[in-house]
Amino acid sequence: MPSRILDFPVFDADNHLYETPEALTRYLPDHQRGAIDYIDVHGRTKIVVRGQITDYIPNPTFERIGQPGALEDYFRNGNPEGRPYRELLGRGIDCPAAFRTAEDRVKLMDEQGIDYAIMLPTLASLVEERTKDDPDLTADIVHALNRWMLDEWPFQFEGRIFSVPIITPGLLERALDELDWLLEQDAKVILMRPAPAWGYKGPRSFALPEFDPFWERVQDSGIVVVLHASDSGYTRYINEWDGNQREMQAFSKVSLFLSSVHGQHRDVQDAVTSLITHGTCWRYPDLKIALIENGAGWVPGLLHHLDHVYEQMPQQYEMLPSETFKRNFFMHPFHEEDPRGLVELLGADHVIFGSDFPHVEGLADPISYVDDLAGLAEEDVHRIMGGNMMRLIGIEETVPA
Numbered sequence: 001m002p003s004r005i006l007d008f009p010v011f012d013a014d015n016h017l018y019e020t021p022e023a024l025t026r027y028l029p030d031h032q033r034g035a036i037d038y039i040d041v042h043g044r045t046k047i048v049v050r051g052q053i054t055d056y057i058p059n060p061t062f063e064r065i066g067q068p069g070a071l072e073d074y075f076r077n078g079n080p081e082g083r084p085y086r087e088l089l090g091r092g093i094d095c096p097a098a099f100r101t102a103e104d105r106v107k108l109m110d111e112q113g114i115d116y117a118i119m120l121p122t123l124a125s126l127v128e129e130r131t132k133d134d135p136d137l138t139a140d141i142v143h144a145l146n147r148w149m150l151d152e153w154p155f156q157f158e159g160r161i162f163s164v165p166i167i168t169p170g171l172l173e174r175a176l177d178e179l180d181w182l183l184e185q186d187a188k189v190i191l192m193r194p195a196p197a198w199g200y201k202g203p204r205s206f207a208l209p210e211f212d213p214f215w216e217r218v219q220d221s222g223i224v225v226v227l228h229a230s231d232s233g234y235t236r237y238i239n240e241w242d243g244n245q246r247e248m249q250a251f252s253k254v255s256l257f258l259s260s261v262h263g264q265h266r267d268v269q270d271a272v273t274s275l276i277t278h279g280t281c282w283r284y285p286d287l288k289i290a291l292i293e294n295g296a297g298w299v300p301g302l303l304h305h306l307d308h309v310y311e312q313m314p315q316q317y318e319m320l321p322s323e324t325f326k327r328n329f330f331m332h333p334f335h336e337e338d339p340r341g342l343v344e345l346l347g348a349d350h351v352i353f354g355s356d357f358p359h360v361e362g363l364a365d366p367i368s369y370v371d372d373l374a375g376l377a378e379e380d381v382h383r384i385m386g387g388n389m390m391r392l393i394g395i396e397e398t399v400p401a
Helices: 072-077 085-089 102-112 123-130 135-152 172-184 209-221 235-242 256-262 266-277 299-312 321-328 339-346 366-373 378-393
Strands: 011-016 036-041 044-049 052-054 116-120 161-163 189-192 197-199 202-204 224-228 289-292 329-331
Touching (some): 011 289, 011 378, 052 123, 102 161, 116 224, 135 197, 224 266, 266 289, 266 299, 266 321, 299 321, 321 329, 339 378, 366 378
Parallel strands (some): 224 289, 289 329
Antiparallel strands (some): 036 044, 044 052
């Protein structure tokens, strides 16, 4: 029984699945076998990418996971007693079936009062940064994962779960082929890393005119693009300041400087800035881009700065950057952020609810987010809790039976 009974449909834009070990390998081409492997290190399973052990995710099999929402209070109220991070996480649990299969997840959604959900992979975020100097390998792994998802988490499951395959844009023709294949499989959403695209000549922005054929096809198809927090490679800049060569670790608080800089979400700020100032959003004004699990505290400052640059050189712009943002981007604020300021800045039509369930930093009870919207107009609450994502995906506003 849901903790809250609402009279409107709820669409959670930030749900996650936990991949099985074969997610990256089941469909990996024969000539790439061995690029991804799992090994035992003192009784703990580790993932190996191109012969290198990665600690990006401490338990990449997800047989044991953190309690959903274990850090909810930490993010909402801080840690005034200075308790160790591991203590805050608490004891882990065995991974439930609902985090492994779409059939079981739908049943859990019924119990939670969630009508629809975007379902994002978890392990996938480590791939592109660790294979960036071999773009064909990256594309092969991404396609293998997408095929596994199609098997285990169909891109539209019972019209309620919309699983999100990945596009890696570094090799344009392969990105176009992948997009065409995903559209044939009825994908409604695609996931992209907020980071430069790596080709054989190195990195460059995916918003440069070189990639216009890709964005044209995205616009024509109406598919939604999600830019989700990932390993975007920005740890290398932090390492230069910290004076080390540390790998990014998703669940580690190893440096005060690292935690402070990561919290500014510079990677997604740069991605947004590039999509606007490199002109992609002007050339393709109907793009729908959802910024998921990147927070929203940085948005006012970035838009203020971009508009200031516009005032200095308006001849190089087609429209005010803040107005471009309000047209093309849809924001998912963290649950610990006050959404009212964001609604005032962007309008309720461009704010979306996401719980990050079942991750430790997310909400243990996703539907409880409606409490954080108290004081907003009723129609705005409806839009944020579900109506906006339904409109983006193309769902008529009726509650599933």
